[in-house]
Structure formats: C-alpha cells, structure tokens
Amino acid sequence: MDGTGQQLEDPWQFFDGKRIESHGTIRFPVKPDGETLDFTLASFAIPVVHERVVDLFLHQRVQDVQFIPVEVEGHKGPYFILNTLRTIRCIDDARSAEVQYFTPEDNQPERVGEYRVVSGMRIDPTKVGDAQIFRPWGWNVALIVSEDLMDAMEAVGITGTKFEPV
Template identity: 50%
Template sequence: MTSRYYRLSDDVALAGRWELGKLGDERGEEVWPALLMRGVPAHVDGRIKVPVKIPGQPLDFSHAAFGIPVVHVRAASVFMELASNDVQFFPVDIEGQTEKYLVLNTTRVVNCIDDQASEEVRYWKPEDGRPEKTGQYRAVYGMRIDRAKAGDARVFRTWGWTVALIVSEEIKKALEHIGATGAKFKEV
C-alpha cells in the first residue's frame, strides 16, 4: 500500500507557460469535457485537436480547457509503466506543436474522500433543486483521503468529486525524476 497520495494539477503559476484551449474533434466539434473526467474508459473518434489559447513554453503536463490533462509522451510513459490498467490515452494535435502529446483519461474511481479530515465538504440537498444530485458532493475543500480505502491505486479520480486527479507517491516521484514540467502536487 502506498504511504502518500497527491492531487495532481496544472501549475498555472509558471511564468511564460502556454495555456491550452478547448478540445475538438476532427470535424471541429467540441469534445465533451465530462467524457474525460468521469473516471471510466471513454471513446473518441479520430484525433483530438486543441488550440494554444496563450502562446508560451510547452509543458509536459498541463490542462486543456475544463481541466482535461494533456501530457507529453515522456510523462505518459510514467503513467503507462506504473498504472497501465488505470489510464487511457488519446492522441492530440496541439496547434503549432511537432512534439507528441496525449490526452490522459483516468479510468479508475475510488471512494476514499475522508469527510472528517477534509477541511470542508458540502453535499447537494433537496432544497437545491437538483434532485438528481441530492446526496452527492457539491464542493470539497482541503481534501484529504482515507489511504486505507485507496488501497493499491496509483492514479484515480475520487468518487463523487471526479474533478480531483489523484496520484500515488510512486507516480509523483517518477514524474519528478524525469523533470516533468507543469505538474503541481498537493498531498491529500
């Protein structure tokens, strides 16, 4: 069992970095972001395209619009080596870029948010007028996870709050070892 877990996000504070836009398909239609944030295998026809919204330094790990992870093949190799059963990749053409990049889809969800240890959790209530969401997380601040419930997972989305992309200490260290740019880690 892994001793530590981290929320992996895009380090938006890096000076001179690029910013990616919305994912699109070969026909120019937007790729539905939720498709790639549910923590389940997805299907996308053809190659994905993404514009560079703000030009700058390309990164090994960054988010396209709506928090969709885009990784350089160097970073993708870490995920494939350490968590191949829990990830899926889609080729992506980035405007003006000759290097190979992939969209990272995490295909595992783990029910492990520790409500008591987290700073604050909020749930959808009947009076919120969204009956389909009642009882689900509405917000999670200062997330902490129950490591015992995470088990042997190395990369996953958290049940009920799939906006969080969580990686094990092994993946964090491997990304740091290759000098992956753009990755920001916060222990959960």
C-alpha cells in the same frame, strides 16, 4: 475540437472514469501560446500530457489509464489526453477542511447526496489500496497520484505538475 473541427459534444466524459472510444483526431487550440509542458490542463481541466509522461507511466506499469492521441496547435508532440479509468470512494469527510452536499433545497434532485463543495480534501488511504492514479468518487475534478508515481515524475523532471498532499 473533434476531427471535423466541431467542439467536443461532452468534454466532461474525460472525468467519468470510463474508457472512451475515438472521436477522430482531437485538436486543442492554444491561446495564449506559452511554455511547452509535459503535463497541462486544457479547457475544462482535461489533462493533456506529452509522450514523456506516457513513457514514464508505461515504465512504472501504471494501470487504469487510457491515452488518447491529440494534436496541440503549434506544438510538436505527440500529445495525449490522460483519461483516468479508476474512481475510488475515498474522501475522508471528517479530516477534510470542508465538505458540503447537495440537498433538496438546491433544486437539483438528481444530485442530492453528492458533493457540492470539497475544500482542503483529505482521503482515507485505507480505501485506496495499490492505486497509482485515480479520481475521488463524488469530486472527480481532482486527479490523485500515489507518492511513488509523484516521485517518479519529479525524478525525470516532468514539467507542469503541481502536487498537494491529500
């Protein structure tokens, strides 16, 4: 919800890899209430993190992120949307278990050539460079962190994360 209590007009904006201007105070209702975590995915898989994650990212000098303050109903914060500002064309189609692309037959001409399915994703590490956190071009539902950042998150006990090698 935005500052006026209305649903956000475009929740997918948090997957575009672009800095976002303030919408006022964004509020997340919590249903059902559960365990408080440092990292969680809200509606539409929007990453929401506790201040502990922000502090760690600052300590690790993580670039290419924006932290947008939010309120999480019934939970002491501060909390933030983790908006990743970097997208890298790095999916290794040959090494991934399955990739499918939109075709003209899918009747979505604006998406022809984009990924329709990616499973068992593997990336080409030579295309990633020194990126510590990013989304892969064409499959921005994935959020990828470097091994160093993963190790740092695990070392300080950041809760709510689940890492899979890509």
